[in-house]
Amino acid sequence: MDAEFPPLQNDLILRAAWGQQVERPPIWVMRQAGRYLPEYHEAKGGRDFFECCRDPEVASTLTLQPIERFAGLLDAAIIFSDILVIPQAMGMVVEMVDKKGPHFPNPLRSPADPQYVDLLRRPVDVAKELDYVYKAITLTRKKLQGRVPLFGFSGAPWTLFCYMVEGGGSKMFKEVKTWIYKYPDETKALLQKISELCVEYLALQVKAGAQLIQVFDSWAGELSPASFKRFSQPYLTYIAKHLPLRLKELGLEPVPMVVFPKGAWYALDAACDMGYNIVGLDWLHDPAEAVKTVGDRPIVLQGNADPGVLYGSHASISEVVAEMVKGFGWASRKKGWIVNLGHGITPFVNPDDLKFFFEEIHRQTKDAQ
Template structure:
């Protein structure tokens, strides 16, 4: 890894995750949870019942409050910005609705060249200034306690929603669009990539200490398709921002491309629970930090059994550079004390010397 820690991280009291991503020794494994700012926390649910989803996302004070909740309540080693990956299609000119308990809806999806032409690479401060305002407020409120993770969706995952128009288990329409219209698909992916790079640079300038790129639907593609429709755009994003902040790539289910992703210049790679730690390490190599990978459903185990599962996972990490996390986002029905037990088990685990 060649990424150096941001100079701004010097004021951060708990910089474990930044040291891990820089390949430096850590006295214990850092820990945070994907989707930690949200739906399992009663404090979040109270805000959800009062404000619509995009009110929460687009009001910096609310986004900051939600971002800080897991730091205050669960004690994680990093905050992650409360936002959504679909703010990019929205900023590019698409209508995006988030329906509680149903999911995303894009009522006018991409079908033809004219639909791509109407998309704009946005002026970030004009269209997404509420995000950078939230980041500045979060950094002020964190006061150096832990790093702040900024994020965006991977171009392939955003294409899935922009073409399909809604959530899907297969995103068959999105895949068909790529297979039947490869030039148009590449044009759309490039436009998303250009927008995402500007967006992430703005997040870093506002104070984000590291970045995670979520390719939630990367695992729907076979190896060659992933390395056609996803990897080149992940490489572009990483190359554009890796000198400014560490980058974690999380392509859920795309384990077959870990060797290729390890060559992008990213500081870390996320993995899910469907691959063993040793296999992931063999594929990714020793020179990159890995992150993961507890099955989120295991947080429903009795706490004593949960602690044993977490300890077994940590033992499987050995003495390599790892960040403890879930293999995907925390589920809405997880008891808060179980989430806290996961974090505390990691934080009290004695690393293998």
């Protein structure tokens, strides 16, 4: 498969992801391709967000922008796409509303909704429906010319379900809480269907050229510990177990897998046993405590600077970097850490401040040798 693409010049993140000791911790950040970059708006032009996702040429251009701007500082690219392409493939309409975010004009309100039965029963051909994502991945791998590896990704079943029933982002999560406490069995049936689609979608991303994958459970923190065990954990575990099996069926080698259960700080121990190679931490975690929780398990941690520090002074950025370098035990371990923010880059960040964050990681980890 990799013979189709230019040889990889920087495999640092792959070696780190498989748990090897490395010369410095690899760096990438969530939402590194996006609206904080002036060149993003130029390339996007008059297209709406999902139009950009569906145009492989535009999606690959946007994916490469941070790699080009921060040349030599980043160790991975992540394909420009969105987690909500799976509900779209299932037949739901999703729009991206300016200054508001994703919007489902016809969200799923109860199991009595005919749409629920349709979503459960209708076969979904993710190979056909999401072909534009695979095309974008293959094109991007070629354009990268081996500079860094490429991430594919998917939303987690729980997070996708939240959007499908809430109709967008939410503060109260009234609708999804109604589902889990009033219709738990119907909830689980749809979560299982979504899980199976995630496995196939991620497998086809790897077939197209993705070299690592991440599963984003952005709303995991809305669940209590008991509810997380019922409505998120089993489906995250299902993906981790079945994706390698599906890759094997397709004649493909396994790739490193990241799980990111944002906000579910109580689930770190469980996340380390789900079958993923890497567990992403949000900024609510103390790195040193997270390292203790991992113990001697062969888990790599990813994270976890507060994205808000990028609005701060360079002195504050340096301090946060120092806390991570110390907390993740970089000087003594030389493994087990992939640098990232604790969530995606927020709007209005100055790209030069992000560049300073990257440079500080390079400088301070070198000094810690």
